[in-house]
Amino acid sequence: MRLRLHRFRLNKAVPLAISRGTTSSVEHLLLELEHDGLTGRGETGxxxxxxxAYETDAIAAELEAIAPRLEPLAPEPRQALEPLLNNLSPPARCGLDLALQDWWGQRLGQPLHRLWGLDPGACVATSVTLGLGESSAVLARLERWRLQLPSTRIKLKLGSPDGLEHDRVLVRAVRSALRPGDELQIDANGGWDLDAARQMIPWLADQGVVLVEQPLAPQSDPALDTAGFAALHGLATIPLVADESCWDLGDLLRLAPHVDGINIKLVKCGGLSEGLLMAQAARRLGLGVMLGCYSDGGLLNSAAAQLLPLVQWPDLDSHLNLIDDPFTGPDRQGDVLRPSERPGLGVQEVS
Structure with a gap:
């Protein structure tokens, strides 16, 4: 196998502000894995x-270091590559995992979701994200989304550094702009402490919010992290979803008794291999599955879209907010994203 890396920049049409800061641009890596006349592609960053935290430069260094060890190997059997993959950081493993999966699907001439036996007809609408800001700016962002797609599921970022009252003002403003049938999700991105979360979650339930994601900051100590969710679980009738606290199957099993759902992100869990395992395990345990993204491009979200038939709460809108994405992203009808029927990841370059 021959591995090539290319850097590319992704610029947002509208910067996204969350409790930890604002992002307007990122640098990502395109991986090209060539073997036997086929090229599999992956994206990471x-x-x-x-x-x-992981820096793109460090991820690139990991992948460049492993490239010579890949040269005498073949993409299959995949199991033979696990020792190499397991030693990589999650985002480095994600990029290589996606390239391997894409190559495999192309070799077999089938999209991954079909090889896994998934039903694209089971896909549901994705949410669109409203970042933190003043109410007028947040409502203007909602209107911009509505010019682009139906936007029936809205995710509002909270955890404002201006405090809980600012969060409440944003919720009231967005609720006033909802149309019949729209749903409102809340993502605090770990921006509340335990007392604030205990105040906000019941209040949000009373406001008709359908779920609350990552109310507390993730903790490096798994026991402390689990205790935070345990203290909040059952506080209100709306689902409690873990994101930053849930990286892999081990975290899923740790948190399962104390949450109602998990957010899978490919660069966080290490790629589609782990993501598929987590989605299937979560469903078997009775948990809802959210499928999310960071500032990801169309290639990464096309890969994630292969899991969409297993997902209750899709949140794959990042590529829809880019002005220079080299890839087109998943197939879309209205605000329902579906995995492509093209082989592998279904990746398609912008023409």
């Missing part, structure tokens, strides 16, 4: 969850 740096990210920060508040308690764990």
């Amino acid at each position: 740096g990210f920060d969850t508040g308690h764990r």
